[in-house]
Amino acid sequence: MGYQTLTYQTDGDVATIALTRPEKRNAISMHMIADLMGALEQVETGSARVVILTGSGKAFCAGMDLDELLSVARHSLPKHLEDARRVSKMFYRLYSFPKPIIAAVNGAAIAGGCGIATLADITLSVPEAKFGYTEVRVGFLPAMVALFLRRQIGEKKARELLLTGRIVNAEEALRFGLINEIVPAEKLMDRAHEVANEILASSPTSVKETKRLLLAHEEKAVRAELEMAIEASADIRMTEDFHEGLSAFLEKRSPNWRRR
Numbered sequence: 001m002g003y004q005t006l007t008y009q010t011d012g013d014v015a016t017i018a019l020t021r022p023e024k025r026n027a028i029s030m031h032m033i034a035d036l037m038g039a040l041e042q043v044e045t046g047s048a049r050v051v052i053l054t055g056s057g058k059a060f061c062a063g064m065d066l067d068e069l070l071s072v073a074r075h076s077l078p079k080h081l082e083d084a085r086r087v088s089k090m091f092y093r094l095y096s097f098p099k100p101i102i103a104a105v106n107g108a109a110i111a112g113g114c115g116i117a118t119l120a121d122i123t124l125s126v127p128e129a130k131f132g133y134t135e136v137r138v139g140f141l142p143a144m145v146a147l148f149l150r151r152q153i154g155e156k157k158a159r160e161l162l163l164t165g166r167i168v169n170a171e172e173a174l175r176f177g178l179i180n181e182i183v184p185a186e187k188l189m190d191r192a193h194e195v196a197n198e199i200l201a202s203s204p205t206s207v208k209e210t211k212r213l214l215l216a217h218e219e220k221a222v223r224a225e226l227e228m229a230i231e232a233s234a235d236i237r238m239t240e241d242f243h244e245g246l247s248a249f250l251e252k253r254s255p256n257w258r259r260r
Contacts, residue, residue, distance in 0.1 A: 005032040007056070008039050014196045015039075015048035022057030027065040028112050030083070033090045040093055049204060050196040051097070053120060054104040054189070060129065061113025066138065070246045073237065080234035084143075087112070088230050091144050094119040095222070096215050098208060100199050104192040105129050106185065110167070114178070115145035118152060121211075122195055123179040125170045126188055131178055132167035139245025139255065141236040143229035147222065153177045 007018045017039050019026040026032075043051050055061055064087075072083065094101065094116060103120035108130045117123055117131070125131075133149070135142040142149075142162050150158045153176050160166070161176075173179045183191045199207060236242050240258045248255035 003035040003039060005029065005035045006039060008042065010046070010048050011193075013047065013049040013200050014052060014193065015043045015046070015050070016052045016054065017043075018054050018056050019061055020056040022059070024065060025059035025062035025108065026055045026057065026113070027062045027068075028087075028090075028116075029065045029068050030086065033086055036090060037093060040097060043099060044097070049099055049207075050199050051099060051101045052104055052189070052192045052196060053101055053116070054192070055106050057107070059107040059113075060103075060105045060109040061116055062108060063111025063113045063134070064140075066246050066250055069140075069237075070243075070250060073243050073246060075237075077234055077238060080237045081230065084230045084233040084237075087233070088144055088226050091115060091119060091148070092222070092226060095148060096219070098211055100196075100207060100211065102192050102195055104188050105179065106188060111135055111140075111142070112145065115148065118178050119148060124181050124183050124188060124192055124195070125173065125179045126185040127170050127182055128185070129170045129173075130167050131170070131173045132165065133162050134165040134167065136163065137165040137245070138249045139236070139239070139241035139243070139257075141233055143233040143236075144226060147225040147229060151218065 006020050009016050019032065021027060021032065101120040103117045103123040105117050105123060105125040107126065107128065109117040110132055111134050114131050114133055133142045133145060146158065146162055149162065157176050170179065170182050174182055244258060245255050
């Protein structure tokens with residue numbers, strides 16, 4: 001199966017997915033969402049037992065493609081709801097995926113890209129990587145990633161990152177619990193395969209059932225919160241601050257916020 005925004009390869013029981021829009025710092029487009037959903041389906045129905053997710057070029061993922069967002073900024077609310085639901089399905093698919101996912105973060109993981117990186121079961125990072133939920137800086141809303149972040153690092157730290165949009169380095173991300181381990185860049189993929197082999201040495205049935213049980217604890221609450229997040233994400237796209245924030249970022253100027 002061919003993909004335009006990522007590469008997919010298998011090595012024995014390990015599938016590797018690499019986000020491949022380096023000219024856009026692997027920003028998430030609607031096409032990438034479709035490709036990623038297709039690749040995950042290919043993993044689930046195939047023989048691979050572990051997924052390694054990484055990025056091509058200098059970045060892991062810069063978050064949503066802001067050029068694409070701006071191009072649809074004047075859409076109707078129903079259309080925004082449709083787009084937000086598509087993004088939500090991607091995040092939930094990563095969160096609930098039945099096979100272990102190891103994120104090998106090769107560079108900056110920002111906004112939705114940070115969400116992808118931290119939704120993995122195990123997240124490895126190079127020392128140079130940066131992490132942050134910067135949506136509030138561009139008039140957007142970290143609606144979907146927020147509900148997962150609270151569960152991962154706790155309410156207080158989540159509030160700090162989400163409300164300030166602050167970018168943290170790999171050491172801070174490790175202290176916060178966003179990542180599991182810092183690995184030199186030249187050893188990142190080797191370490192990812194080492195971790196994959198640790199998982200592969202265990203019972204496939206036990207690993208599958210462990211993932212199922214972990215999901216079952218929070219599934220109902222997460223689904224309900226995602227519905228609220230979808231509505232919030234669509235609503236924010238109808239505001240003037242959203243249009244101004246995106247325009248200012250792309251024009252490399254300070255935003256002139258209109259809603260106080």
